Amino acid sequence: MGFQFHLDLETLSHGEFRVAWEMRCNTLSYKAVDAFLMVSEVESRQRKGQSPTTALPSVRRFQCRKIDRVNFVVAGAQKAGTTAIHDFLAQHPHIALLRDQALHFFDKEEHFGSSRTGLFTEPDYRILHGNFAPAWRWRVAGEVTADYLYYPPALERIARYNARMKLIVSLRNPVERAFSQWNMRREKGQEPLEFLDALKRDQQLGIWQGPRGNAYLARSLYAPQLEKVFKLFPRDQVFIIKYENFRADPSPILDRMFDFLGLRRKSRLKNKQRNVGFYSRKLTSEEREYANDIFDEDIARVETLLDWDCSDWRFKGLFQREPSLQTARRLNVAAAPF
Numbered sequence: 001m002g003f004q005f006h007l008d009l010e011t012l013s014h015g016e017f018r019v020a021w022e023m024r025c026n027t028l029s030y031k032a033v034d035a036f037l038m039v040s041e042v043e044s045r046q047r048k049g050q051s052p053t054t055a056l057p058s059v060r061r062f063q064c065r066k067i068d069r070v071n072f073v074v075a076g077a078q079k080a081g082t083t084a085i086h087d088f089l090a091q092h093p094h095i096a097l098l099r100d101q102a103l104h105f106f107d108k109e110e111h112f113g114s115s116r117t118g119l120f121t122e123p124d125y126r127i128l129h130g131n132f133a134p135a136w137r138w139r140v141a142g143e144v145t146a147d148y149l150y151y152p153p154a155l156e157r158i159a160r161y162n163a164r165m166k167l168i169v170s171l172r173n174p175v176e177r178a179f180s181q182w183n184m185r186r187e188k189g190q191e192p193l194e195f196l197d198a199l200k201r202d203q204q205l206g207i208w209q210g211p212r213g214n215a216y217l218a219r220s221l222y223a224p225q226l227e228k229v230f231k232l233f234p235r236d237q238v239f240i241i242k243y244e245n246f247r248a249d250p251s252p253i254l255d256r257m258f259d260f261l262g263l264r265r266k267s268r269l270k271n272k273q274r275n276v277g278f279y280s281r282k283l284t285s286e287e288r289e290y291a292n293d294i295f296d297e298d299i300a301r302v303e304t305l306l307d308w309d310c311s312d313w314r315f316k317g318l319f320q321r322e323p324s325l326q327t328a329r330r331l332n333v334a335a336a337p338f
Contacts, residue, residue: 067096067132071140072166072261073106073158075229076149078219079180080172080243086144087272088254094263096138098131105131106161107147107154125161140261150219152228159232167233168257172243173313174220174299175283175291181216183279196287199294217294223301230305240306289315 074085089095105111105128112123132141148154149169158165172180182198185191191198191214202217229238239260246253255265292315299310 064134064136065138066134067129067138067141069141070128070143070162070165072142072168073148074142074144074146074168074170075155075158076146076169076225077171077177077222078146078150079177079184080146080170081246082144082146082170084246084250084271084273085168085170085257088250088269089142089144089257091269092258092263092266093137094139095261096132096135096141098143099133100131101144103128103131103143104145104147105143106157107145107151112153112157123157139263142261149225149229150215155228155232165233165237166261167229167238168260169226169229169238169240170243170246171222171240171302174222174295175288175313175315177243178216178220178291179283179287181214181219185214186280187278195283196290199287199291203294220295221298223298223305226302226305242308244312 074082074089076082086097086101090097105123111127113121128143145154148158158167178199179195182191182195193201198214198216202214207215207217207221226240239257241253241257250271251267251269254269258265296314299313302308303310
């Protein structure tokens with residue numbers, strides 16, 4: 001996909017320039033954009049007193065390029081601001097994102113089916129790359145899929161696809177995250193149980209027994225997921241943010257995120273407030289305390305892994321119990337298939 005320019009620059013008596021162009025491109029949108037870019041270049045040189053015919057930018061600079069490699073993924077966690085991250089990143093002119101946010105390329109088994117010999121077939125990455133619109137300004141291409149952090153095969157597939165892949169991960173108070181997920185499923189008519197009963201069901205079934213099911217508890221146990229990430233990717237390829245800080249003041253975190261991606265920082269980004277959940281009720285103290293007892297050991301592991309202070313994630317009841325060292329063993333957290 002490309003186009004050709006023919007420029008006829010003529011100096012007018014009042015010092016302005018007239019630009020005539022001919023271009024060939026297979027979509028009208030590219031015609032409008034590319035014409036505007038070349039005109040802007042000439043007008044900029046006029047304002048600076050430069051000759052418009054000297055060292056015109058190469059046509060290659062304005063060619064529409066297809067994406068042939070994904071450079072980063074926003075991998076999760078679910079209900080931890082990944083939609084907001086997507087919307088902020090989409091406003092940067094040098095980032096290309098998937099047209100279909102629901103593609104889920106690396107966690108859909110249909111893309112990684114096994115052959116009759118029992119060997120996994122090589123996925124058709126053209127499905128992934130073809131979901132990006134060709135563009136001329138992009139420098140990095142990314143995908144946002146909140147399930148990747150939680151689903152171990154997805155992380156392994158991403159590492160095989162691109163060992164230099166950069167990962168962006170957002171972590172939220174695990175109790176709040178689980179409750180938000182429960183509320184979402186409740187609103188969709190997918191969860192008949194109350195929150196506390198749903199947590200108890202997860203415990204009874206076995207936290208890690210249904211890797212793609214409700215998984216209110218398993219998705220909020222971050223330490224095993226992070227340990228899997230760090231086994232597959234160097235730490236300098238992983239950018240982890242705390243959802244609560246991001247929600248309170250996204251600008252400094254976005255600056256660091258753009259630095260991480262090797263891009264210039266961009267200011268005055270709009271917060272679209274998309275996919276904001278509406279809660280039918282608040283967490284009760286009983287629910288919060290019960291869930292905190294499940295997550296307390298994992299929170300401590302996250303603090304060690306990331307050198308974070310997660311005291312704001314812990315339940316602050318009137319008679320707060322001491323962390324139970326037996327909780328993780330009782331829930332068989334160590335048996336996570338990561």
